[in-house]
């Protein structure tokens with residue numbers, strides 16, 4: 637009885653404290669946006685499909701597009717089967733064929749120069765200005781010369797033969813002398 641009287645007296649003496657509004661943390665506020673972003677499909681910077689090494693599937697023997705690489709004397713180095721869209725330079729590297737490619741397909745050198753067998757040359761899409769500019773610098777240029785990194789495999793050129801010239805002209809290396817360290 638005494639206790640309840642004391643409580644009611646205390647309640648009258650001390651006015652109730654109004655409930656404070658606690659502002660929600662920025663994390664809680666951002667949560668729906670964060671969740672939506674996590675669920676959204678991943679968008680790439682590039683529109684082209686990324687090339688991943690583990691995704692390269694080589695054609696079963698007899699089903700791919702055949703390319704024969706020859707040395708400068710016309711001796712066959714290797715015949716390889718590739719997929720549509722493969723380029724002659726990367727395909728050669730994959731099979732340990734000694735075709736240089738100093739600029740790694742960026743059309744800034746002529747070291748991937750190959751001479752295409754005439755009957756296949758006209759079946760290739762024409763070289764663009766960039767390629768032609770680099771070809772002008774190639775060693776041993778011929779009428780059917782192309783840059784290996786710019787020739788892509790297609791069904792129309794199945795069986796193509798390309799000759800690898802005996803030398804390359806590498807603007808950076810040629811004429812420079814090795815320096816001692």
Ligand code: FES
Nearest residue numbers: 739741743748785
């Ligand atoms: S690798 Fe340099 S142009 Fe082909």
